[in-house]
Amino acid sequence: MRAAEEAGAEKDPQSQLYLKLAQENLDKGKVRMEADDNEIADRALRKAEADGELARGIARSKRAQAEADDARKTLTKIKPVE
């Protein structure tokens, strides 16, 4: 989840959603661990991990697309020599 946040997951609505789901699953896992319900806790934590990875992946893809857009915009700034 920290990696997802560092990738900017909180700035993009889609990755923000998965980050939220990851947080919920993480919280659920912790609660279940405290209740010694380790099997459910394990499932919740595995789901949290998958959500976190996806949040990070989506955030990275958005950032990469933004950088590509910037590069294309920069390209249009070249003025032809007359």
Added chain:
Amino acid sequence: MKASQLNKKLVPSIALLALGAQLIGCATVPPPKELTEARQSYERAQGGSAVKLAPAALDTAKQALQKAERIFRDQEDSPETRALGYIADRKARLAEAMAAIAQADADKLAAENEFKDKSTSELDKARNALQAGGQKLAASERARQEAEKARLEAEKARKEAERIASAALASLKEMASVKEEARGVVITLSGGVLFASGKSDLLSIAKEKLNEVYKVLKDQNHPKLRIEGHTDSVGSAEENRKLSLARADSVKAQLVSQGYPGDRIKTVGLGPDRPVTDNTSAEGRANNRRVEIIVNPKD
């Protein structure tokens, strides 16, 4: 889409459907929502650019889905089946995100390379334009210098011509009366110096003087001349006109004999018609007996 590409897409899909059908055949309950979503997500990812751009992530998703399907086969709709379906769905979506990253990175690199190429190209153009401008400037400067050189040479030639003309005038003034009048520069030679009384043949001294006159006029590129013969009023006016014409012709002949172009000289005999002074005294008559050479006559 080509047949080979279609096959590549269809074969894994068909395999997956076969797997699903097998599972359906084995299971008596419908798959949980998580597994259904995982199957759909994987189908979408597998049919998109992830096959080429994120094959490792797609394979991870495939394995996650297969694991979920196995558990579903063994446990049907269990919490573990749902959890594995949930995770498989995320892995398939992650494969799509990884493909999007790869595509964006490739687009960015292509744009950067194009930027580099265009920048270099425009820079080269600018450099060439600058060089061409410099060459034009140099050519313009050379033309200006040549024009200035030509102007200086023309100025020099004009001054030289003026100097020659001035020297010629000074030289003429030593041997004859020279005046600038409205009709042109008039060189007046006294008749007494040129001819014996009543004759039109030039005296030897007169030929020498005329040769000097010739040299001066030759230096001025043989200007047009009008040679006028004049007499005093003694004797018949008609005879005097004939005599004055014959004398003008003699002067012309002398000049032509030295090389002066004959067609540049016109002669007239005016006799006593245009005296410069009265004919009552011997001095006045002497002054009226004359030959005038008009240089570049205006009429």
